[in-house]
Amino acid sequence: MDLPGVRAVPGTGVNTPRVLAIDVGTSAIRAAVVDEAGAVLTEHRAPRRDGEAGLGFDADVLWRQVLATAAAAAGGHGRGVRGIGIAGHIGTVLVDRSLAPVRPGRGWADREGVPELRALLGPGRVAELLRDTGRPSLTGGALAALTRLRTAEPADYDRVGYALQPKDYLVARLTGAVGTDHTSAAYTGASAVHRRDWAGEVIAAAGLRPDLFPPQRRATDPVGTTTDAVTRQLGLPEPVPVVAGGPDGTVGAALVLGSRTDAIADVAGTTDVLVRVVERAGPAPAGAVLNPYLAGDLWTVGGATGLTGGAVAWWARLLGHPDPAEAIERLWPQLARIGPGAAGVAAGPSLSGSRFPRWQPADRGYLRGLEAGHGPAHVLLAVLESVAYSVREGVDTLAADEPEVSIVLAGGTARSARLAQLRADILGREVAVCTEPDVSLKGAALLALVGTGGTPLDEQARVLRGPLRRCPPDPDRTRRYDDLYHQWHASQGAA
Structure with a gap:
């Protein structure tokens, strides 16, 4: 019997390699088991319940929803799943070293910290930052959010272990390992896009700790494998690798x-x-x-x-x-x-x-x-x-x-x-x-x-x-x- 909200589609056989795909949008979460022939074996969709995702959201609620949605999609189709990929909207999740959120997540439309960052750097350094990071304008992101937090709420800043994109937070919860892809890193405002690495001079100029930013890798590179607990909850027979993934719009563009x-x-x-x-x-x-x-x-x-x-x-x-x-x-x-x-x-x-x-x-x-x-x-x-x-x-x-x-x-x-x-x-x-x-x-x-x-x-x-x-x-x-x-x-x- 199919689960409510789950659509099962006849596939191409249990031996065809397949993956679990997750798309985290601002209004809904989708998960599907997809095989390499393009068949969607089963999929599940759930509306977001964690706040106004364009501006702010509850990262813990998001994690629980994503896990439940992925488990509903994978149920009965976990055999043969060889990996997991996630596409997600842009934003910022600040977590401690145990991956517990320090404060509410911020969405793609959030501009928290932009005035403080602009004032701290001054016009000359802002122009250098934009050139190094490939941005035409200061629009928010982890660099700006951390700048404000360091000056306005230093106790919370001291608790921060990593600055993650929402997608990277979910990968970390799935695997216990932190990382990001080069494209998502660019949206933090702290990445030297020409080098595909963190801009240490920009991070230092903002007075931030460089270890707040996770290692960068290609979107198709595995960050880690699913933890034992996640493997059981998803109904997978054994741990599988989770690739770094990427921003939803860019991931969609890569497909087309x-x-x-x-x-x-x-x-x-x-x-x-x-x-x-x-x-x-x-x-x-x-x-x-x-x-x-x-x-x-x-x-x-x-x-x-x-x-x-x-x-x-x-x-x-x-x-x-x-x-x-x-x-x-x-x-x-x-x-x-x-x-x-x-x-x-x-x-x-x-x-x-x-x-x-x-x-x-x-x-x-x-x-x-x-x-x-x-x-x-x-x-x-x-x-x-x-x-x-x-x-x-x-x-x-x-x-x-x-x-x-x-x-x-x-x-x-x-x-x-x-x-x-x-x-x-x-x-x-x-x-x-x-x-x-x-x-x-x-x-x-x-x-x-x-x-x-x-x-x-x-x-x-x-x-x-x-x-x-x-x-x-x-x-x-x-x-x-x-x-x-x-x-x-x-x-x-x-x-």
């Missing part, structure tokens, strides 16, 4: 791009994460984040846009719909009749500040141009267009003079043929739609399969992600949207 340098991945969820793989760690385009890539000796440029899908969800609820999919389904006939420009209604999606490529934390959402004749469909269309405009800002930054560069779209937006076409029309580029609905989850499986079996990443990624569906832009709509986009873009400074 592999090592391609001729396309941009758009992993569309609560935010849109834009990733372009590059061969050299040269200067990044203005506003772009430079990160070590999860695969080989490659790099990525891009970043997360801030709230996009999250903004659509917020507006859909405000309009009385339970979720964006239901709102779009109900209102689409009206949206199609209205056409490009939403009959003069314009919106801005930045409900919690903008990130790549604008990096304006004070930006806020807006709606303007409303008249008595407008209705909910006009509002929803304006919001959907504004989200795509925000993505175009990032895409144009990464491939300004390269119109031949296409987009590989994955995540929530990719599940709607209508939204994918709207995205293609506004970007003015061909969009290849990834038909795999859970790219971060399958990406976590990819890292575990590669790390424990030695299969080349590109080869394994092609098997796991499935086919891509071409979605070319409509020339007439693209011409109309090109003018509308430039008007919207020019208005952002005054919005």
